[in-house]
Amino acid sequence: MRRKALAVAGLALVLTLAACGKAPVSAPQLQTDPGANASASLFKDSSALVAAAKAGTEKSKSVDFDAKIDIGTLSMTTTGQAKFDGQNTAMAMTMDVLGQSMEMRLLSGSVYMKLPSAAMKQMGVTKPWAEFSLSDLGSLGQAMGSGDINKLAEQNDPSTTLAQIQKSGTIVSSDKTQLDGQPASHYVFDLDVAKMLDNLPAGVPAQAKTMLAGKNIHMPAELWLNNDQLPLQIKMDMTSMVQAMAPSAAAAKSIGSMKMTMKYTNWGSSVDIVAPPADQVQTGAKLPGTAGGAPTTKKHI
Secondary structure, X not given: OHHHHHHHHHHHHHHHHHHOOOOOOOOOOEOOOOOOOHHHOOEOOHHHHHHHHHHHHHHHXXXXXXXXXXXXXXXXXXXXXXXXOHHHOEEEEEEEEOOEEEEEEEEOOXXXXXXXXXXXXXXXXXXXXXXXXXXXXHHHHHHHHOOOHHHHHHHOOHHHHHHHHHHHEEEEEEEEEEXXXXXXXXXXXXXXXXXXXXXXXXXXXXXXXXXXXXXXXXXXEEEEEOOOXXXXXXXXXXXXXXXXXXXXXXXXXXXXXXXXXXXXXXXXOOOOOOOOOHHHEEEOOOOOOOOOOOOEEOOOO
């Protein structure tokens, strides 16, 4: 069960990064009276919603986030902050996966990871941090950015998740509510999984597409926006997708359900993400199962 859950967690990590939703959008069309305040209005289609939310995220540029992914009885939690500024995009996050803590920082074209000591030892890393390129991360790196750091940076933009909703989802219902003590617009979507996977900027592993080919899979999602049309929370129930990817009925039963909740706070706050100290970083490490390569100590430049 743990091995299957770890495999699913790899896909979960990709989807989590994507949710941390860029595409052309049409002009906003409001469901309510055209004279009403747009910040207090509900949208009737996903294109209009994305247009407003994308404008807000591009203006704010930074955010704190927390995520939780439940896979059956197991959980993966993530907390961090991100800055979205083109080539200067940066992200720092701490994850707890199956009881193991790890850290990741993405900036200046590099991925820095602090993994559990056993994993670092297996990779021959003796420094506190390991620096990777996406090619160093093997299949996970391909899933995260097709070997391109810039694609991974784009995928981390929350407007990317919103774009996926625009391309693959339809609004089922909407209402005004409260979330964590503040007014919010709440939307429920039906997502077409095939369209969603086709439009992720970094793509998904070919094996995953093969397993889902020809299957008409839909999954529910929910989105909460504040009065400035900034995302407050995103929920996705990915059970139907992971069940369809299971190799057998027994495997599907052992994996069970898969649900994700992503929360956003402090939009527009100051974010200072820096690389770990150079004398604490080792380069050239490879994750288990990827091509070998002797790690080296990060040199000062």
